[in-house]
Amino acid sequence: ETGVTQTPRHLVMGMTNKKSLKCEQHLGHNAMYWYKQSAKKPLELMFVYSLEERVENNSVPSRFSPECPNSSHLFLHLHTLQPEDSALYLCASSQEVVGSNEQYFGPGTRLTVT
Amino acid sequence: QKEVEQNSGPLSVPEGAIASLNCTYSDRGSQSFFWYRQYSGKSPELIMSIYSNGDKEDGRFTAQLNKASQYVSLLIRDSQPSDSATYLCAVNEEGGNNRLAFGKGNQVVVIP
Numbered sequence: 001e002t003g004v005t006q007t008p009r010h011l012v013m014g015m016t017n018k019k020s021l022k023c024e025q026h027l028g029h030n031a032m033y034w035y036k037q038s039a040k041k042p043l044e045l046m047f048v049y050s051l052e053e054r055v056e057n058n059s060v061p062s063r064f065s066p067e068c069p070n071s072s073h074l075f076l077h078l079h080t081l082q083p084e085d086s087a088l089y090l091c092a093s094s095q096e097v098v099g100s101n102e103q104y105f106g107p108g109t110r111l112t113v114t
Numbered sequence: 115q116k117e118v119e120q121n122s123g124p125l126s127v128p129e130g131a132i133a134s135l136n137c138t139y140s141d142r143g144s145q146s147f148f149w150y151r152q153y154s155g156k157s158p159e160l161i162m163s164i165y166s167n168g169d170k171e172d173g174r175f176t177a178q179l180n181k182a183s184q185y186v187s188l189l190i191r192d193s194q195p196s197d198s199a200t201y202l203c204a205v206n207e208e209g210g211n212n213r214l215a216f217g218k219g220n221q222v223v224v225i226p
Contacts, residue, residue: 002159031212042118043158043202043216056213090157097212100146100165103204105157 003027004106006091012112013081021076021109023091029104031097032074034066037088037108049074050097081113116141118205120217128225133190135220137203140184147179147186150202152219158202162188193224 003026013019025032034046048056049068063085065077074091090108094101117140127133135149146165150158164170164177164186176189186205190197200219207213 040218042218043204043214045213048213088157094212099212100163100206101212102148102160102163103212103214104160105150108157 002104002106004091004093004104006089006106006109008109009107010110010112012114013078014114015081015083017081018077018079020078021089021091021111023074023076023106025072025074025091025093025104025106027093027104029093029095030071031094031101032068032071033092033094033103034074034076035090035092035105037090039087043090047076048097055097078111081111083113086111086113116144116205116207116215118203118215118217120203120220122220124221124223126223126225127193129193129195131193133193133197133222133224135188135190135201135203135222136185137187137205137217138185139203139205139215141205141207141215142181142184144181144184144205144207146206147177148204148206148214149175149177149186149188150204150216151197152200152202154199190222193222195224195226198222198224 047066067075091106092103094103149162152158162177178187203217204214
């Protein structure tokens with residue numbers, strides 16, 4: 001266990017559904033991240049939060065909406081997704097968003113869009 | 115755009131041998147370098163970080179960094195079947211901001 005938890009671990013949703021992914025870190029870190037991992041592709045950074053403030057949005061479609069209510073929790077709200085959005089969604093945290101800090105990943109949510 | 119290349123195909127090594135993985139990166143100003151291990155169906159697990167030129171050893175793992183040649187490598191000594199996984203190289207951007215660029219990974223298969 002890395003101290004980063006994610007729920008649900010698996011999610012199947014239709015293209016018209018709305019769902020949310022949840023991430024919680026118990027490490028006392030100040031930075032949290034959402035990544036997407038698709039087959040045969042490198043990890044893609046989606047969003048970066050530092051002390052609840054979004055500091056980076058890597059040109060992610062608006063059907064993905066992040067929320068960070070405090071430094072320990074991070075959500076990814078999903079709506080009207082496409083089948084190509086099916087992937088492993090990973091949450092990570094690090095001590096700070098600047099500097100050479102190590103990132104620790106949660107177990108991920110395996111998302112399938114039908 | 116930052117690029118992190120891990121070009122080798124799947125690597126098969128006999129149990130007890132040394133597995134050697136290489137990674138090259140395009141951003142000359144990169145400051146920090148990481149190796150993650152990812153088992154099939156699991157999330158990446160940080161196994162090594164290196165910030166200065168030279169070697170860093172941690173148990174059976176050794177990371178080697180050469181900033182002049184822009185490569186970082188990972189050696190796994192006395193390979194065990196439990197080392198069978200995909201190894202991801204990650205590099206942060208110039209200035210030390212904690213945005214990581216990942217390679218596609220190298221699959222290692224340790225044959226008993």
